[in-house]
Amino acid sequence: MLTIPLHMPAGFEAYGRSPEFTPETLPARLQSAHSTKAGTWGLLHVLEGEVLFQLEPPYRGERRARAGETIVIEAEVPHHVVFTEAGRIYIEFYRKVEGDAAS
Numbered sequence: 089m090l091t092i093p094l095h096m097p098a099g100f101e102a103y104g105r106s107p108e109f110t111p112e113t114l115p116a117r118l119q120s121a122h123s124t125k126a127g128t129w130g131l132l133h134v135l136e137g138e139v140l141f142q143l144e145p146p147y148r149g150e151r152r153a154r155a156g157e158t159i160v161i162e163a164e165v166p167h168h169v170v171f172t173e174a175g176r177i178y179i180e181f182y183r184k185v186e187g188d189a190a191s
Contacts, residue, residue, distance in 0.1 A: 090143070090147045090148075090149065090162075090165065091149055092141070092143065092149050092150075092151050092159065092160060092162070093160040093162060094160065095160065096129060096131060096160055096182060097129075099184055099185050100129060100182040100183060100184055100185065101182060101183065101185050102131075102180050102181065102182050103181055103182065103183055104180075104181045105178055105179065105180045105181060106178050106179040106180075106181075107178065108135065108176050108177065108178045109176065109177050109178065110171075110174070110175070110176055111137075111171040111174050111175075114169070114171065114177075118168065118169050119168055119169065119170055120168055121144040121166045121167070121168055122166065122167070122168065123163075123164050123165055123166045123167065124161060124163050124164065124181070125163070125164070126163060126164055127163055127183055127184060128163050128181055128182070128183060129160065129161060129162060129163050129181070129182040129183070130160075130161030130179045130180065130181055130182065131158050131159070131160060131161065131179065131180045131182065132153065132158060132159040132161060132169065132177060132178075132179050133158050133177060133178050133179070133180060134153045134154060134155055134156065134157050134158070134159075134175065134176075134177050135155060135175065135176040135177060135178070136155050136174075136175035136176045137154070137155065137171060137172075137173040137174050137175015137176065137177075138152060138153065138154045138155075138171070138172045138173035138175065139152070139153055139159075139169055139170065139171055139172060139175070139177055140152050140169070140170050140171075140172050141153065141159045141161075141167060141168075141169050142167060142168055142169075142170075143165060143166065143167050144166035144167055144168065145166075147165060147166065147167075152172065154173075155175065161179070
């Protein structure tokens with residue numbers, strides 16, 4: 089069974105980030121089933137409030153995060169995000185470092 093990782097795997101580097109989202113600006117596509125593209129991992133940063141991150145079938149799992157906490161988003165795993173307490177979030181995008189000895 090797939091579980092939500094607690095940490096980003098070694099050998100990944102950040103290459104971009106989303107704008108900040110609030111409950112009013114969080115795109116509908118992020119609130120329904122979606123996934124990152126192949127090779128792209130995400131790190132959801134909660135700046136204020138609280139969010140619930142849930143995996144979509146056939147996967148099972150969920151994690152809540154409050155201000156100052158992060159949630160790892162594994163590449164290609166369907167999920168959705170909802171605010172459970174008004175606040176602000178953004179997602180940082182990661183990819184494997186080319187030439188990493190661990191690959």
